[in-house]
Amino acid sequence: MKIAIGCDHKAVDLKEIVKKVLTDLGMEVVDLGTQGPERVDYPDYGRAVAEMVAAGGADRGIAICASGVGMSITANKVKGIRAVLCQDSYVARLSRQHNNTNVLCMGALVIGPAVAEEIVRIWLSTDYEGGRHQQRLDKIHQLEN
Numbered sequence: 001m002k003i004a005i006g007c008d009h010k011a012v013d014l015k016e017i018v019k020k021v022l023t024d025l026g027m028e029v030v031d032l033g034t035q036g037p038e039r040v041d042y043p044d045y046g047r048a049v050a051e052m053v054a055a056g057g058a059d060r061g062i063a064i065c066a067s068g069v070g071m072s073i074t075a076n077k078v079k080g081i082r083a084v085l086c087q088d089s090y091v092a093r094l095s096r097q098h099n100n101t102n103v104l105c106m107g108a109l110v111i112g113p114a115v116a117e118e119i120v121r122i123w124l125s126t127d128y129e130g131g132r133h134q135q136r137l138d139k140i141h142q143l144e145n
Contacts (some may be wrong), residue, residue: 046074
């Protein structure tokens with residue numbers, strides 16, 4: 001699986017931890033930045049991750065900023081993206097089972113590395129259930145047109 005990942009300046013350290021988790025899981029990782037502590041604007045990186053996923057250049061994406069809120073708002077503006085702001089494993093699992101989320105957003109100042117690792121592992125290993133949930137996703141897709 002190919003994962004696009006991006007972050008703002010507040011989340012570089014957590015991004016590097018998540019990248020290691022991804023490579024340990026055998027994922028191909030595309031790092032879209034940022035790489036250092038210099039101030040940047042999170043929408044630039046959230047958009048890059050979301051657009052890569054929407055275009056089929058990555059199977060899923062992970063976007064991290066200070067709270068995760070800005071990244072989730074940004075990613076969800078891109079057609080075809082179902083981004084989830086996740087702070088625990090329960091939401092990670094349900095977002096995949098019920099919503100078939102394709103971008104995971106997290107807040108580097110909200111969760112620690114161990115929680116982030118657990119979220120990533122669960123989010124990547126949980127399948128979409130389809131069935132009754134597809135009707136709801138179809139309604140969401142209609143909003144994009």
